[in-house]
Amino acid sequence: MERIDKMFGENVFNDAVMKERLTKPTYKALKNTIDKGEPLDVSIADEIAKVMKEWAIEKGATHFTHWFQPLTGLTAEKHDAFIDPEGPGKVILKFSGKELIKGEPDASSFPSGGLRATCSARGYTIWDCTSPAFVKDNTLCIPTVFCSYTGEVLDTKGPLLRSVDALSKEAIRVLRCLGNTTSQKVFPNVGPEQEYFIVDKKSYDEREDLIFTGRTLFGAPSPKGQELDDHYFGVLKERVSAFMKDVDKELWALGITAKTKHNEVAPAQHEIATIYTSGNLATDNNQLVMEVLKKIALRHGLVCLLHEKPFAGINGSGKHNNWSMGTDDGLNLLDPTDTPHSNKQFLLFFTATIKAVDKYADLLRFSASNAGNDHRLGANEAPPAIISVFVGDQLEDILEQLEKGSATSTKGNSKLDLAISTIPTVEKDATDRNRTSPFAFTGNKFEFRMPPSSKSVAEPNTVLNAIVADVLSEIADRLEKASNVDAEVEKILTEIVKEHKKVVFNGNGYADAWVEEAEKRGLPNIKTTVEATKALIADKNVSVFEKFGILTKEELESRYEVALENYAKAINIEALTMIDMASKKIVPAVIKYTAELANSLNAIKAAVPSADVTTESELITKISGLTAKLNISLRELKASTEKAAATTDAYDQAYAYKFDVFEKMSVLREAADALEVLVDKKAWPFPTYSDLLFNV
Template sequence: MTQHTTRRECMNLTEIYGNNVFNDQVMRQTLPKEIYKSLRQTIEEGLPLDPQVAEVVASVMKDWAIDKGATHFTHWFQPLTGITAEKHDSFISPTPDGRVILEFSGKELIKGEPDASSFPSGGLRATFEARGYTAWDYTSPAFVKDGTLYIPTAFASYTGEALDKKTPLLRSMDALNRQALRVLRALGNKTVKRVTTTVGPEQEYFLIDKKLFDERQDLILTGRTLFGAKPPKGQELEDHYFGQIKDRVAAFMADVDTELWKLGVAAKTEHNEVAPSQHELAPIFSTTNIATDHNQLTMETMRKVALRHGLVCLLHEKPFAGINGSGKHNNWSMGTNEGQNLLDPGKDPHQNAQFLLFLSAVIKAVDEYAEILRMSAASPGNDHRLGANEAPPAIISIFLGEQLTDILTQIEAGGATKSKSGGTMNLGATALPSWAKDSTDRNRTSPFAFTGNKFEFRMVGSMQSIAQANFTLNTIVAESLSLFADRLEKAADVQKESASIVLEVIRKNKRVIFNGNNYSEDWVVEAKKRGLPNIGNMVDAIAAITAEKNVAVMGKHGVLSPVEMESRAEIQYEIYIKTINIEALTMVEMAKRRILPAVLNYKGDLASSITAIMAVDGNTEVETALFAQISQLVRSFSNNLTALEEAVKTAAHLHGDAKKQAEAYRDLVFKAMAELRKDADMLETMVDEDYWPMPTYAKLLFNL
């Protein structure tokens, strides 16, 4: 195996960090002063891009990229597949004398024209309507990777509809900025020029040996194990979480860090997660669109680097049954260009009127738009995880902690006069330091938890783009802020009106606040009493996309038009249908071509053994009982295999109505898959290991 960088080798991190990024430092050093100033103003204030500026930037960017070894450029975009897309063009331009020169124009920087007919469009584009456009997102730095200049872009159809996840994200950031500025202006803050949302997405993943991966058709085709009995040991001992990182994994992590740092991704924290072979990487916060780009780069880099180490990185939300799945905790906040975090309570939050107003905007948004927020984290993979006593349940609620909950209770009772403090932590040993405790505990069971100066949206799946969750959050909070601003701008007494808004939100929306154990059955009952939605699967969640109030709020703030919303509902149904269909067909093939032959071979050899033993002493009680059990299971397995095939046929014939077909795949196919798996997993525990046709969970999870 090729030797790769480890932390033990000398490395000047300050030199390699961002080395392959056309970042602000590079622009300041390479662009003419006036061009740099104009571009910075465009980025920071959201002003239109001057074409002449783009022309100069393109020329300088090309020279910089060529110096980094780039021969090609690509408009890197994020279609509705959930992954990224790219088309590479070289810098060469032929000359009349048979030579080439290297060119890259402002037009090529600003706009590209990929085929828009082969990406999901939900009916926005017919097959013959192929023209699409990519548009340079100049707020996200370009970078060089593998000999190509990558230019982050948005992707739209010839008729202007968004065909990607970045366009609505950028629109939502503008929407929140507009409404937040209105609120700040009404409160008397006249100096802030821009409000942005920031995100730090924690990325969970599994690592398994590549050789074992290659023996699992289900992992290759679907990203998760469709069969697999529970191993003798799982995560019961809780010894993997934050445990010592194995050398092979540590080498992988070091390699990933190096690659990400070169691309300007601030990979910060890494550790073992709860399940065996599960790990996590967390970055430092950045603005939401850059964080989204960086998270896509993180996933791509982890997959690529894993292969160098003879490993495979699994990003599926539930690659293994019976142990923890993987999520992507989306830490979200709002900040100003002056460096102020609008969700920072300060020392005395009960006196911080601005904080309480912005906090109320989030509470109102999450309560009143819970269904569309739940949809933003829906995926076929996440259906295995949400509510499975390992991740947040499918019920949206907010954890605020003791301090903030107490303040809101005081306000509702007549006025807040104090803020609870955490006091001092003293562990009772002179060798250990004392420190000021946090004002509240953390809640790892809450789907939307306040964690000091941000909210942690824990429902997002590990394989998902964070774009949808964040453009949804941005938009619904922008809506709350717009309603607040309407009132504040007309108020004779702004402070009094602000206090009145906070009080109204507490009284109307406090039902969404819950600080207890979200995994408990008692909470499910209580949430129902409060009228909170409990949407248990992706198919049911999709309905939120086309619900009237959600279409209205997205349209009001210019994030997604009604036709764009309708198309996304169709795409989500298609994703569910195709995913379950692929999984079902994979199960059928594995059952027919691998599991059944293996079991029948074992059964045949067992029958021969019984015959041989009978010839010697005639005592075949144990063998005969085992043979009978296996025979019964094989019959059941064969019957359930037929039932699955019939369920797939039934669901497949329902094309024409995406919603009904998705429901059929959920209610018929997915259920039949579960029945088939039960038999297979039981057979795995009974058949000789030498006969079983694929690596078991014990090998997959404990072989690094």
């Protein structure tokens, strides 16, 4: 294989390519837009487009597309060839600045929550030059924002970019008050960790539920699961290792820093993590990571499952969103340094984040919501639905000092000596790592552990950027008016700790006692996606989005409708799939198997009238009873699904799917899974958990 450093970014129109191929004035103008946020001069677009086209053609590209991220949670592409007619039977290859800057996909066929009617179809995709273009599958992909003809944002990138600007503006205000005159821009740094499952495609193709919903709607537990902890960090299976190697190569060529890969806790579960980069680029890259995982898996006769809970009874998948704030001159504003008690800059940004998380816990909870994640949050595999912040012993001690007035000391790090002569003594980290915390400080960043594995990280990061910007804005307002900045900083820190320390929790987030304690502290426990959607239209949350021009009230209301609609559709598809599988596969298979048992029973009785057939009779009785229960559950699920589908109000409909349809689905599954245990494996109509989890 070619050296990583030689192949890395070879399919990306990155800074090195631009610097080499563009004229100096054009390169400088484009860099000023990318690095400093200066308006893009459209007059240079033609030169950029021409150079970009020639570079892409050298990479084998025949088409270009505006690559955007609508509210489906996926990416979207409309491909156009570079060809342009030039006389009879001849074409030339063209790509103009106009085509680079603006595209026109149909805006009415994507989710819009009522913002766009079918008769109002025109939409625009507009070039985001801060995320580099790239070539994949012989197509030049140009990252863009997506909006309607009348200017409403219809994607996840637009609000994210606005939130980045808001965070930068307010953070710079605070830095100026603290005497920093060199940093010109602050941006979120993000490093997503992506979990996923890998199953054999032949088994997958026999599971209608996996094909249509991404998760198993039926399935009795395998005799062996994750209880031995033998899969976690275990040796990679040969097929999985080969798949991962190809994933790495494809991602490296796209300039994505795929760094870490390993087996996760559950059988057939794995993780890939990328190195920190700017929030916008990290979001684009994670979308590509998910796409590449699915594409490369198919080449190996495998299927990648990104659903949060594809298998009951074992761990599901999340997407840990590591987030921090950096400056254009290399500062990490969340770096505590060796003496965090005296680092006022760190303490301000650190406590501002804590306040933001407490004040906007409902909004943060919504940003980590979807139908799949409802299965995962709160189980002993993922953080609880209660938002809390883990800070560790060292920083908790400093917060306690601040609550009393000022911090004067920092607990020192200790050494770890295993008393083995050949093993070196090492310095311990300042704090342990709490894997039960939904929002944990991990050295020099916060790790938001709640986001779903299948969802874009754009929404969680948009929310994080916006809510922290809001708190920083409040802090800047006070510091800019203060006659004594240092004294005002001390006052602000003490106030924040006193008012928001209730959200800080270093204990076991899985314990029942924490649920009771959180309730006493007044922390919200929003258990379902349906209930979490209300955060989008809460007055205080609308206010913060409108304050920074990230989203208008109308746009938030539309996203509220989209979120509820997506939830209802997801559960409806699951319910219909269950009905189809139970009616057309499980019931016929069980009836056939029962008939075979009955024939065998009759044959035994005829051959040996005195034979003891208690076992056979009891088995037939059990199966018949469960079949009857399944049939009743099936009828009830059909009725509930029809009733929910007929409900017109978006919230009421989503609520009905969650608290009626989903409950009926659980009852139907219980009967089916009990039957699976009793029915001969050869007679069962689709692959079992043992087949799916251990056959790769």
